[in-house]
Amino acid sequence: MSSFEARPAVKRESMHPSITAEQISQLVDQFYALVQSNPRLAPLFARNLSGDWDPHLEKMKGFWRSVLLKSGEYKGRPVPVHLQITDIQSEDFEEWLRLFSSICENVFTSEAADVVTQAAQRIATSLWLSRTSDPFASPPAWSQPASVQNLQSSL
Numbered sequence: 001m002s003s004f005e006a007r008p009a010v011k012r013e014s015m016h017p018s019i020t021a022e023q024i025s026q027l028v029d030q031f032y033a034l035v036q037s038n039p040r041l042a043p044l045f046a047r048n049l050s051g052d053w054d055p056h057l058e059k060m061k062g063f064w065r066s067v068l069l070k071s072g073e074y075k076g077r078p079v080p081v082h083l084q085i086t087d088i089q090s091e092d093f094e095e096w097l098r099l100f101s102s103i104c105e106n107v108f109t110s111e112a113a114d115v116v117t118q119a120a121q122r123i124a125t126s127l128w129l130s131r132t133s134d135p136f137a138s139p140p141a142w143s144q145p146a147s148v149q150n151l152q153s154s155l
């Protein structure tokens, strides 16, 4: 008897063929180590992280495996989580992206680093825009695709 697939096959391709789960683990560990020693971001996270760092790092590894490897394991809702962080500024996102981009350069091939940084930039932009109720609000300068190169060369 031939088998019948009720759902069409979904292509679950990673965002770049060179990206591995091990690299994602390194990315998250190195990025949040840098965050915890950053004068702008460390206090912001300290004020807003509800639990310990270890479970947060595990959650973030699952999130990035879902985004980059399409693992489908992350089931959270980042928008309401970040809306609860009332003391966050546009410059904090810019700094977040600057650090994240520098770590991507260390961990991934340069082509994959661009793909990962651009994915972070798109998600950061939607997290930022979700904070405004103005439908005509302009995206901030750091969300423009061309600014990725500037972010990478600034560390």
Ligand code: HEM
Residues within 6 Å of the ligand: 044, 045, 048, 049, 050, 051, 056, 059, 060, 063, 075, 076, 077, 078, 081, 082, 085, 088, 092, 093, 096, 119, 120, 121, 123, 124, 127
């Ligand atoms: C300055 C910028 C940011 C700050 C200060 C920040 C801070 C935080 C904090 C404090 C939490 C944990 C909240 C809790 O423990 O309840 C969190 C969770 C999270 N953040 Fe961010 N974040 C920033 C940017 C981003 C960006 C750009 C991304 C994605 C590209 C991101 C993705 C996530 C995800 C996926 C979670 C887990 C949400 C969940 O509980 O399911 N964050 N963030």
